Amino acid sequence: MKTKRCEHCGDHLGARHAHNARFCSGRCRMAAHRSVRRQADPVPSAMTRRPQWVRHTSRKVPLSVAGPKVRPASSTDPETWSSYSKVCRSAAGAGLGFVLSWADRLVCIDLDHALLDGELRPWARRIVEGLPETYIEVSLSGTGLHIWGFGSVGRGRRIRRGDSSVEVYDRGRYITVTRQPFEDAPSRLADLTQVIDDLL
Missing domain, CATH: 3.90.920 (DNA primase, PRIM domain)
Structure with a gap:
């Protein structure tokens, strides 16, 4: 079975995370969302x-x-x-x-x-x-x-x-x-x- 990794930091998602988890922590989840907002901001x-x-x-x-x-x-x-x-x-x-x-x-x-x-x-x-x-x-x-x-x-x-x-x-x-x-x-x-x- 392929080991899932955090979409932000790349660390392995341990067994304690739900099978549909995308991030290893709340900190990574928030950082990823902030990054998306920055990328989506069109203002030069x-x-x-x-x-x-x-x-x-x-x-x-x-x-x-x-x-x-x-x-x-x-x-x-x-x-x-x-x-x-x-x-x-x-x-x-x-x-x-x-x-x-x-x-x-x-x-x-x-x-x-x-x-x-x-x-x-x-x-x-x-x-x-x-x-x-x-x-x-x-x-x-x-x-x-x-x-x-x-x-x-x-x-x-x-x-x-x-x-x-x-x-x-x-x-x-x-x-x-x-x-x-x-x-x-x-x-x-x-x-x-x-x-x-x-x-x-």
């Missing part, structure tokens, strides 16, 4: 390793969990920002947000009302098809897209497109993060300089 490491995270309310008001009490956060005050792991552990508010700071060249292109019944509208499809491979996620509303990458904008810009708009920011703003990738968007960031130049 270029974002998660930066301490520029906040929570937000259902009305998109940014919240700070940096101190002992939850309080309003500011997109221009680093003292109100936290690490990714800390905001993920917090239950405050309704979700996560990332603060854009000019120092790291991270940029977000917000395509408002880009999706109609789950399908890209033609103007948004043209933008998305011209992108290098970069992280894109569906916005909180379910009708917009947030395109993340590297670039420089300076003063944020908003371009109207009928009943829709394209916004581009690289500083002084926080953007909600849903962790819901659009289609097969990769968990990495690309240089969006040319795309931004074309848009603006």
